[in-house]
Amino acid sequence: MRILILGGTTEASQLARLLADDNRFEPTLSLAGRTASPKPQPLLTRIGGFGGVVGLEAWLRENGISAVIDATHPYAAQISAHAVDACNALSVPLASILRAAWRRASGDEWIEVETPAAAAAALGSEPKRVFLSLGRLELTAFAAAPQHHYIARTIDPPGEVSLPPNIQFVHDRGPFDAAEEEAFLADRRVAIIVSKNSGGAATYPKIAAARRLRLPVVMIDRPNKPHGVALDSPEGAMHWLEAQLAHRAPSSRRGV
Numbered sequence: 001m002r003i004l005i006l007g008g009t010t011e012a013s014q015l016a017r018l019l020a021d022d023n024r025f026e027p028t029l030s031l032a033g034r035t036a037s038p039k040p041q042p043l044l045t046r047i048g049g050f051g052g053v054v055g056l057e058a059w060l061r062e063n064g065i066s067a068v069i070d071a072t073h074p075y076a077a078q079i080s081a082h083a084v085d086a087c088n089a090l091s092v093p094l095a096s097i098l099r100a101a102w103r104r105a106s107g108d109e110w111i112e113v114e115t116p117a118a119a120a121a122a123l124g125s126e127p128k129r130v131f132l133s134l135g136r137l138e139l140t141a142f143a144a145a146p147q148h149h150y151i152a153r154t155i156d157p158p159g160e161v162s163l164p165p166n167i168q169f170v171h172d173r174g175p176f177d178a179a180e181e182e183a184f185l186a187d188r189r190v191a192i193i194v195s196k197n198s199g200g201a202a203t204y205p206k207i208a209a210a211r212r213l214r215l216p217v218v219m220i221d222r223p224n225k226p227h228g229v230a231l232d233s234p235e236g237a238m239h240w241l242e243a244q245l246a247h248r249a250p251s252s253r254r255g256v
């Protein structure tokens, strides 16, 4: 059974490992191509956008895809909307791995805002040292608050995007442990953090470190992300795929 995994996340990489030696499925992993050197994957991988809903629909049809798993990041809302529309149009089953959001714990000082622009405004007028734990496209919003000193951690250099004048880059790829995050924030004399509520364990240590150092976190809300059948883990995705296989008509299993 040919399947498509929309990836770019820890969960997608975990699912890729679960599928790697399973000859019941012929999976393709799709990455958007945002990072210059993505982690090697044990599955056939295609890189780059499909060209909107129409392009995704054409790709699903041309590749004879029988099921799609959306394992994209909680803030990647557009590709998920396209997956819902394309799978509906073709009656291809779609399931989505939904990562639970982080919950505020005792000692957390979160300022919740809806957009990167609102996060920039929430930093206030007094100059501060700000850690931006965001993607490169979200950094542009901080050009509107040039009074702060920013420290941005990204995997690759930001490329041609407008940036605040006083910004320093640290290029690194997580995960980072709690002790490393605490040392990073203290060494750089960070006064406030801007983060997405990504959920999951891989990037949580910075939130725990902020709590211990009593630093406020400006938390950008999650977008509305359309989804298919809701799953909570890569293992859940395997069970769902097995159920799709079991429900297929014998004729389609013979490829007739």
Ligand code: NAP
Binding pocket: 006, 007, 008, 009, 030, 031, 032, 034, 047, 048, 049, 050, 051, 052, 053, 055, 056, 071, 072, 073, 075, 076, 077, 078, 079, 080, 082, 135, 196
């Ligand atoms: P997005 O806003 O939802 O999607 C923008 C466009 O990028 C889509 O319309 C699609 O282009 C293309 N695209 C996105 N994900 C794709 C995939 N897995 N395979 C092929 N094309 C894809 O997405 P985004 O927020 O830019 O995220 C891009 C990728 O980075 C995703 O794979 C996501 O899981 C990963 N990621 C995102 C974040 C985040 O904070 N947004 C964080 C970590 C990882 P076409 O319309 O041309 O098909």
